[in-house]
């Protein structure tokens with residue numbers, strides 16, 4: 001059933017972060033359509049990923065755990081656009097769907113949240129760091145092999161409470177998410193991307209639509225950010241080449257400066273004991289090729305174990 005009248009319906013997950021992001025798009029879309037934000041409806045859709053709380057998502061298997069149900073709603077016409085953290089989007093979307101654009105990227109960095117340590121270096125010997133992200137687990141152990149990591153899932157509030165209660169010594173989160181939740185003051189230290197590379201897409205909000213919804217895609221172009229699009233094209237090309245299973249920690253960041261693009265990427269062993277890092281720069285017109293090329297270099301240089309072979 002495809003709605004033929006009224007403003008387009010936005011689909012979103014129901015987590016506080018997802019809702020904050022969807023509301024941002026709702027306000028911008030209302031503005032672009034010349035109607036009040038409330039005229040643009042939000043439809044909250046539960047995804048498989050939202051229902052898994054007891055184990056690492058990498059163990060739950062499969063990609064698109066946070067997107068499948070929203071993809072179906074798009075293809076059925078129940079919603080016209082879906083708002084996602086770019087970080088949670090698989091590298092390949094189902095046929096008929098496209099990333100219509102991204103909002104201007106928030107701060108890309110991760111933060112440390114701890115009770116005393118003002119940096120990863122200052123964590124006490126043998127500290128316990130909670131994170132569900134293989135990338136964060138691997139990078140923290142790369143910098144501090146003495147630290148132990150433990151699986152920590154749940155929403156941001158639960159995670160912060162576990163640091164406060166002393167159940168764990170520290171956790172790592174995206175600054176972008178904390179800002180959107182009004183919790184940026186909980187960060188103990190913002191980690192430099194030189195030492196700690198973010199996830200592909202971190203800090204960017206992606207809008208997915210049906211490929212053939214040209215009118216909506218054109219409307220979205222009034223407020224989406226082309227520079228973020230170029231950076232994400234390179235980052236996602238890198239990820240696609242490494243493809244990986246979601247069991248391989250991968251990090252990467254592209255930055256646009258004028259007409260140029262610089263990229264750094266990394267593939268790590270889960271325990272942080274081994275890694276391959278690459279760097280590339282080139283014109284923004286070659287973003288896709290640059291990301292792919294960086295990915296191929298990693299594949300060529302990585303020891304087989306690093307590629308899960």
Ligand SMILES: NCc1[nH]cc(CCC(=O)O)c1CC(=O)O
Nearest residue numbers: 085087173174176177202203204
């Ligand atoms: N997987 C959860 C998720 N997806 C996007 C963000 C943060 C917001 C962003 O990166 O844009 C988070 C939370 C976190 O990693 O701290």
